[in-house]
Amino acid sequence: MRKFGLLLGGWLFYVSSLCAAIDPALLAPLAVDDSEKRIAAIAALAQAAPEAALPVLTALADESLAVAGERIVRLDGERVFDAASNREIAPPPAEREPISINNRVRRELAAALAALRLFSSEREVRWQAVQEVAASADAKMLPLLDKALAGETDPAIRNRLRLAHAQASLGSDDPAIRLGAVVALGESSDPKVRQLLLPLTEKRTETWVEADSAVRAAARTSLRAIEQRLAWADNLTRAFTGLSLGSILLLAALGLAITYGVMGVINMAHGELLMVGAYAAWATQSVFRAHLPDLLDWYLLAAIPTGFLAAALVGVLMERVVIRHLYGRPLETLLATWGISLFLMQVARTLFGAQNVEVANPVWMAGGIEVVPNLLLPWNRIMIIAFSIAVLTAVWAMLNLSRLGMFVRAVTQNRAMAGCVGVPTGRVDTLAFGLGAGIAGLGGVALSQIANVGPDMGQGYIVDSFMVVVLGGVGQLAGAVWAALGLGVFTKFLEGWTGAVVAKIIVLVLIIIFIQKRPQGLFALKGRFVDA
Amino acid sequence: MHPSLPRQPFIVRLACAFGVRGWQMAGLFLAFALIAVPVMHLVVPPESPLHLSTYFITLTGKILCYAIVAVAMDLIWGYGGILSLGHGLFFALGGYAFGMYLMRQIGRDGSYQSDLPDFMVFLDWPELPWFWLGSDSILWVALLVLVVPALIAFIFGYFAFRSRIKGVYFSIITQALTYASMLLFFRNETGFGGNNGFTDFKRILGFSITAPETRVVLFALSALALVATLLLARYLVTSRFGRVLTAIRDAEARVMFIGYDPLWYKLFVWTLSALLCALAGALYVPQVGIINPSEMSVANSIEIAIWVAVGGRGTLIGPVLGAFLVNLAKSWFTVSFPEYWLFFLGTLFIVATLYLPQGVIGLYARLRAGRQRPPGNPTVGAASGAQPS
Amino acid sequence: MVRRNFVKTLPALAVSAAFALTSFGVRAAETIKVGVLHSLSGTMAISETALKETVLMAIDEINAKGGVLGRKLEPVVVDPASNWPLFAEKARQLLSKDKVAVTFGCWTSVSRKSVLPVYKELNGLLFYPVQYEGEELERNVFYTGAAPNQQAIPAVEYLMSKDGGEARRFVLLGTDYVYPRTTNKILRAFLKSKGVAEADIMEEYTPFGHSDYQTIIAKIKKFAGEGKKTAVVSTINGDSNVPFYKELGNAGLKATDVPVVAFSVGEEELRGVDTKPLVGHLASWNYFMSLKNPENEKFTKLYKSWAVKQKLPNAAKVVTNDPMEATYVGIYMWKQAVEKAKSTDVDKVIAAMGGQTFKAPSGFTIKMDEKNHHLHKPVFIGEIKADGQFNVVWKTPGPVKAAPWSPYIPGNDTKKGEPEGK
Numbered sequence A: 001m002r003k004f005g006l007l008l009g010g011w012l013f014y015v016s017s018l019c020a021a022i023d024p025a026l027l028a029p030l031a032v033d034d035s036e037k038r039i040a041a042i043a044a045l046a047q048a049a050p051e052a053a054l055p056v057l058t059a060l061a062d063e064s065l066a067v068a069g070e071r072i073v074r075l076d077g078e079r080v081f082d083a084a085s086n087r088e089i090a091p092p093p094a095e096r097e098p099i100s101i102n103n104r105v106r107r108e109l110a111a112a113l114a115a116l117r118l119f120s121s122e123r124e125v126r127w128q129a130v131q132e133v134a135a136s137a138d139a140k141m142l143p144l145l146d147k148a149l150a151g152e153t154d155p156a157i158r159n160r161l162r163l164a165h166a167q168a169s170l171g172s173d174d175p176a177i178r179l180g181a182v183v184a185l186g187e188s189s190d191p192k193v194r195q196l197l198l199p200l201t202e203k204r205t206e207t208w209v210e211a212d213s214a215v216r217a218a219a220r221t222s223l224r225a226i227e228q229r230l231a232w233a234d235n236l237t238r239a240f241t242g243l244s245l246g247s248i249l250l251l252a253a254l255g256l257a258i259t260y261g262v263m264g265v266i267n268m269a270h271g272e273l274l275m276v277g278a279y280a281a282w283a284t285q286s287v288f289r290a291h292l293p294d295l296l297d298w299y300l301l302a303a304i305p306t307g308f309l310a311a312a313l314v315g316v317l318m319e320r321v322v323i324r325h326l327y328g329r330p331l332e333t334l335l336a337t338w339g340i341s342l343f344l345m346q347v348a349r350t351l352f353g354a355q356n357v358e359v360a361n362p363v364w365m366a367g368g369i370e371v372v373p374n375l376l377l378p379w380n381r382i383m384i385i386a387f388s389i390a391v392l393t394a395v396w397a398m399l400n401l402s403r404l405g406m407f408v409r410a411v412t413q414n415r416a417m418a419g420c421v422g423v424p425t426g427r428v429d430t431l432a433f434g435l436g437a438g439i440a441g442l443g444g445v446a447l448s449q450i451a452n453v454g455p456d457m458g459q460g461y462i463v464d465s466f467m468v469v470v471l472g473g474v475g476q477l478a479g480a481v482w483a484a485l486g487l488g489v490f491t492k493f494l495e496g497w498t499g500a501v502v503a504k505i506i507v508l509v510l511i512i513i514f515i516q517k518r519p520q521g522l523f524a525l526k527g528r529f530v531d532a
Numbered sequence B: 001m002h003p004s005l006p007r008q009p010f011i012v013r014l015a016c017a018f019g020v021r022g023w024q025m026a027g028l029f030l031a032f033a034l035i036a037v038p039v040m041h042l043v044v045p046p047e048s049p050l051h052l053s054t055y056f057i058t059l060t061g062k063i064l065c066y067a068i069v070a071v072a073m074d075l076i077w078g079y080g081g082i083l084s085l086g087h088g089l090f091f092a093l094g095g096y097a098f099g100m101y102l103m104r105q106i107g108r109d110g111s112y113q114s115d116l117p118d119f120m121v122f123l124d125w126p127e128l129p130w131f132w133l134g135s136d137s138i139l140w141v142a143l144l145v146l147v148v149p150a151l152i153a154f155i156f157g158y159f160a161f162r163s164r165i166k167g168v169y170f171s172i173i174t175q176a177l178t179y180a181s182m183l184l185f186f187r188n189e190t191g192f193g194g195n196n197g198f199t200d201f202k203r204i205l206g207f208s209i210t211a212p213e214t215r216v217v218l219f220a221l222s223a224l225a226l227v228a229t230l231l232l233a234r235y236l237v238t239s240r241f242g243r244v245l246t247a248i249r250d251a252e253a254r255v256m257f258i259g260y261d262p263l264w265y266k267l268f269v270w271t272l273s274a275l276l277c278a279l280a281g282a283l284y285v286p287q288v289g290i291i292n293p294s295e296m297s298v299a300n301s302i303e304i305a306i307w308v309a310v311g312g313r314g315t316l317i318g319p320v321l322g323a324f325l326v327n328l329a330k331s332w333f334t335v336s337f338p339e340y341w342l343f344f345l346g347t348l349f350i351v352a353t354l355y356l357p358q359g360v361i362g363l364y365a366r367l368r369a370g371r372q373r374p375p376g377n378p379t380v381g382a383a384s385g386a387q388p389s
Numbered sequence C: 001m002v003r004r005n006f007v008k009t010l011p012a013l014a015v016s017a018a019f020a021l022t023s024f025g026v027r028a029a030e031t032i033k034v035g036v037l038h039s040l041s042g043t044m045a046i047s048e049t050a051l052k053e054t055v056l057m058a059i060d061e062i063n064a065k066g067g068v069l070g071r072k073l074e075p076v077v078v079d080p081a082s083n084w085p086l087f088a089e090k091a092r093q094l095l096s097k098d099k100v101a102v103t104f105g106c107w108t109s110v111s112r113k114s115v116l117p118v119y120k121e122l123n124g125l126l127f128y129p130v131q132y133e134g135e136e137l138e139r140n141v142f143y144t145g146a147a148p149n150q151q152a153i154p155a156v157e158y159l160m161s162k163d164g165g166e167a168r169r170f171v172l173l174g175t176d177y178v179y180p181r182t183t184n185k186i187l188r189a190f191l192k193s194k195g196v197a198e199a200d201i202m203e204e205y206t207p208f209g210h211s212d213y214q215t216i217i218a219k220i221k222k223f224a225g226e227g228k229k230t231a232v233v234s235t236i237n238g239d240s241n242v243p244f245y246k247e248l249g250n251a252g253l254k255a256t257d258v259p260v261v262a263f264s265v266g267e268e269e270l271r272g273v274d275t276k277p278l279v280g281h282l283a284s285w286n287y288f289m290s291l292k293n294p295e296n297e298k299f300t301k302l303y304k305s306w307a308v309k310q311k312l313p314n315a316a317k318v319v320t321n322d323p324m325e326a327t328y329v330g331i332y333m334w335k336q337a338v339e340k341a342k343s344t345d346v347d348k349v350i351a352a353m354g355g356q357t358f359k360a361p362s363g364f365t366i367k368m369d370e371k372n373h374h375l376h377k378p379v380f381i382g383e384i385k386a387d388g389q390f391n392v393v394w395k396t397p398g399p400v401k402a403a404p405w406s407p408y409i410p411g412n413d414t415k416k417g418e419p420e421g422k
Helices: A003-014 A022-033 A035-048 A048-061 A103-115 A122-135 A139-151 A155-171 A173-183 A191-201 A213-262 A271-292 A292-320 A330-352 A381-402 A402-415 A415-420 A424-445 A459-472 A477-498 A500-517 B010-016 B019-043 B056-079 B088-107 B118-122 B136-161 B167-186 B213-239 B240-250 B252-258 B262-288 B298-311 B317-336 B337-357 B358-370 C002-009 C010-024 C045-064 C086-097 C109-121 C154-162 C176-192 C214-224 C238-250 C295-307 C321-339 C346-353
Strands: A065-068 A071-076 A079-082 A368-373 A375-378 C033-038 C073-076 C101-105 C126-128 C139-142 C167-174 C201-206 C230-235 C260-262 C282-285 C357-359 C365-368 C378-386 C390-395
Touching: A003 B337, A003 C346, A022 A035, A022 A071, A022 A122, A022 A375, A035 A048, A035 A103, A035 B010, A048 A065, A048 A103, A065 A459, A071 A292, A071 A424, A079 C045, A103 B010, A103 C230, A122 A155, A139 A155, A139 B317, A139 C282, A155 A173, A155 B213, A155 C321, A173 A191, A173 A213, A173 C002, A191 A213, A213 A368, A213 A375, A213 A381, A213 A459, A213 A477, A213 C214, A213 C357, A271 A292, A271 A330, A271 A424, A271 A459, A271 B136, A292 A330, A292 A424, A330 B337, A330 C282, A375 A381, A375 A402, A375 B262, A381 A402, A381 A424, A381 A477, A402 A415, A402 A424, A402 C126, A415 A424, A415 B358, A424 B088, A459 A477, A459 A500, A459 B167, A459 B298, A477 A500, A477 C033, A477 C214, A477 C378, A500 B136, A500 B262, A500 C201, B010 B213, B019 B056, B019 B298, B056 B262, B056 B298, B056 B317, B088 B136, B088 B167, B088 B298, B118 C176, B118 C357, B213 B240, B213 B262, B240 B252, B240 B298, B240 B358, B252 C086, B252 C346, B262 C282, B262 C346, B298 B337, B298 B358, B317 B358, B317 C086, B358 C321, C045 C101, C045 C295, C045 C321, C073 C086, C086 C109, C086 C321, C101 C109, C101 C321, C109 C126, C109 C139, C109 C176, C126 C321, C154 C176, C154 C260, C154 C282, C167 C214, C176 C201, C176 C230, C214 C230, C230 C238, C282 C390, C321 C346, C321 C357
Parallel strands: C033 C073, C033 C101, C101 C126, C126 C139, C167 C201, C167 C230, C230 C260, C260 C282
Antiparallel strands: A065 A071, A071 A079, A368 A375, C282 C378, C357 C365, C378 C390
């Protein structure tokens, strides 16, 4: 390792532009289907030719290394490079057998790559690498960490390296070094560090694992600090998951809050409108894949209007053909829309197959922000929370600032009177229903990022959506918001100690009891028409 | 419950509910179910075209149970104006209660030769949980079938109606109740066999459950239960109670102003409806051979409503007809056009609500009257009632 | 006529009578009828439609080669619509009305349990193609899917091996129904016998159709951070897998840290997921589409061309999976048994089934056990690749005999390895 570190320092300056050749004999074991030999080869490669090994090892990790006849080649899109000489082979060999690796090799590979990347010139790459290295820091890595610390200037990375260094020096023979390490680790919030410190405070067969009492005391202090941070992060995680579940419930229910809450239409096909939106996202993705592969990562932006329009179109059709004839007969509407829902599901099944379709998260939504090691906020969840806020704002603005919104509110409050003063109630109904359906479509686009997209997907949300609307109170957007967030956070906290199944049952029962107490929901509309 | 003084014994008044024509029909039906079917199934040799197959017996027996549920649903929806999406729950509860008895009747013939039902053995239950006590006695189980669903319905109904929850709100919270119960029964810890529920029954009252004689008896019992249900329902809706109920459906506020408390009327018919469902469930399970939580799924409960809507709400023969029509269509479609079954069912829901507000019975009546209303103008019919929104 | 009276007076009965009449179908006598009992609508359609296609494809293939005993096979497809009582009704119809010689069908255990009494009563023959929890052995059923010892136990053994990451701490995660419960019970006993402490096993269940796995993933993360190398054994069913894997990918739990091995996730399920974040997670099956051997090449090619011919949705991207292979093997084994028995009589076919062998797409010649109605199957462990296929990282040297009565469940030691009541 030390040798490799020294080598690296020397090479960094001038080798980068050279096409360093690797001894093909070093590469050969990579093609052998034996984990032991592969791991040995990876270590040997990293040591012998660190700079030249980087693309090869990266390719191995990405499964783009292949065997072509006698030699090992690296695939880069359509182009093929000889792995040993790093020269392009033209024309590319036809027969190539990709090299597949298993988890064990992948793990070793990741460690080796991280060690190499620790000295990258890009900060982001180094940051990723240091996370990786920190996860498995032990005494063997001390020289590497020393070396990295010496050359590192970025404070955040230095900090992380220091923690990794402390972690690695826990096993030192010198109590002073151990003490320093234990104290330094008090700043960590990694559950793994807690696991490392815990034995230091314990007795095993009557003797302390840690002989030095000062180190023991420091370990206790550090542990307390870490545990406090962990508990804090735990609660934060729970709150965040609750918030994210709440935002999903809100997106799923917002459309229903308009059609049911504002218009009094019981739309049992609401779940299928979500499905339409989700399939629209899938279709957009397919179109991008086929025609605009360069912009594939941004298909989601195009999917938003597509999802809205597709669902709104279906909604308008539903309203015109069926629901319009059933105003004032909510129970019949319920049955008819249930029929529509069965119909739409089977349409989806016939058109797209009974299987789920794949909707990929765009790259910019993958991963997350790691606040501390046990608190990771996934980007897609953050995006969905942001998206739900945006949709909510748009709906609020639509209802309160636009002319259509005013009409909708007028019709909600007094249909007959609104008609008398010239509001085209029929058209307003159609548009409002289309709006509600379109918002459901937006919800579907959001759901496509976290859940499965298939013909049955809507069924899973219909009961929950109704619960949100009923709990929130009919005719109130604010009610739906509070109900969705409340349900989300409450369910998540409950799930923590009762498990998912019981939590769901308890929540449903509590809603039933709550409705008995307050039949009009959290936010009741005041006025005479409520009892009409 | 019924304020008028009885002038004649209850049984006589009950019997009079049908009228002559009604009894003629019931008599013919019972003669068919109790005499013709057993003879055609047991005596007539299988080669004869008059022979009725086991398939016919089990399918028709199953639909007879559904018909009872449909009548029960019609009582609360067609006459009471309350759409319940929770009737699947009561049906399943009745089925589960009777299923407990059937499970105990397996005795040591299960795969593990244990006194406990198989699912309890491999999920490590040391002994029968308390709620299974007494389930080896048919009398106790019969009591459970009737009391448990009725009690749940009573408690739920009492609070719901007292809070004056009605219309769609009621539908949605019954749906939530059913859904929550389904999740509860799915849990293996609940003690009802989880997702698999109860299956592989062997005998009932010591008789083999697959014997043709047992089948015929169960079929006959279902037919009898259906006629009894119809009789009781007919009696109720033609009595003063029924008239108050219909009045509550059409204008609850006015009924209250006159001095009636709708709570008890609604509660009675709601509990009765649940009880009838449970009875149907208990008859259904031995004929079908399985009971599991999917009976409580939201879709099943909504399907019950569509039987009633297709047949014709607010009539008693309508729901029976609807149950037969929809289920036979289901049996036929799922074989002949498996891919189109849901299209058909979906369209049926839409067409029945849009164009057949009184179901096929209403259609038949309209056709007979020779006055066809133009389609697309589904004026609210008398039977569907003006629903308060 | 009595019947005519009824038609007039009781419409309900009229309909049932009319129904009885429609049952008189005129069909050619010389075909052999084969029942296909898979849900084409409802929640299970997602998995079962592909099996229906497999049966039809195999029948087509057999018919093209002259059928069985010189007679063509005629499929009778019914749709039990993911409704368990309807399964029983359809089974009875297939057996008593259509008089099928054999049925291929069912996916969930509950659907199998629902039709079992019917098959026993009418002495029918059912081929069940899906991995299941065992604890059952019926004379009228042949189980062509895996028993727990042909899937779950090898997978856990692999996780504990050096190549598998030497896991010593396990999360048993499943949907709350009988298959996961039983499998986890068996695994728990197995892990204990391997010296894994009670505190190192976490069991967790979610309801059907659960779609929010944030809490559970957080729990797994916490559990994994508290000690030795951890692995997750997932028996999550059906639709819940997509949200689970998406959450897994987003939470940054990589296969190199906490590998997840699944028993219900195959090529078909992965079609609905973006597999890039899942690379390295595992599945244990008796067949993978990516296996390289002439039989599999033939099988996958056959299915692909079938999908195009039948204009299946997404025909260009169809995949084959383990239950499809099990279905395919089952049909050919049945054909061989019929040819050996020279009859489609159920008793004779059952007697002829034992010991049948078939060169399966898994690349092995697999055998129907002489006694226990299960196949001897090879076990493969595959890691998910970025293209949604599996990279086989481990396999058994040869086919493994099924143990439907798991030795890890108390009381099973006295069980005979053959159905009772011959």
